[in-house]
Amino acid sequence: MTGWACGIGGCDAVFGDVESLLAHQATEHERHECAVCGTVVPDGFFAIRHVFDEHTRAEFVRAYDADSDDIREREDVKNRIEEEVEVGALRERLDL
Template sequence: MVPWACGIEGCDAVFDGVESLILHQTRDHQRHECKVCGTIVPDGYFAIRHTFDEHTRAEYVRAYDADSGAVRRREAVKREIETEADLQSVVDRLDGSV
């Protein structure tokens, strides 16, 4: 099993499972305000997901002064997490269902 590193600046936490990583980012880090629309979301995966599901790549580049490399890195992170994670179990745990 490949470990999952948090990736949020200043955090060196590593997890055995991607679901634990997402829970950590959601529970242990400050929320992030989207620079495109002002929505407050958990930092990390959920912030990336919000940006690329709700806004265009061009909006992201303008709002975050990003380049195409930053877009590709975040799209790759989103794709890898969504391939590996049981996101319903994450939602259930966040809701207190599990």
């Protein structure tokens, strides 16, 4: 992959590594309120991870008026990022 595109609300930012993308999503975009439980999380990957780790696929479908294509797309994004991210580097960028 030549770059990691943000994709939140028409954002056209592209990054050379996934850690920079996630730091951007966590710091430069508005937070997202989960439509299932009301938890507020950073938008993008973090919101996807929250809904798929904390809720059932059926809850996601109902809360977001989604379908199986939406599930597959978000699961693919989640899996690709989780395969690439270096958690230590991300923590450092977020100063955690």
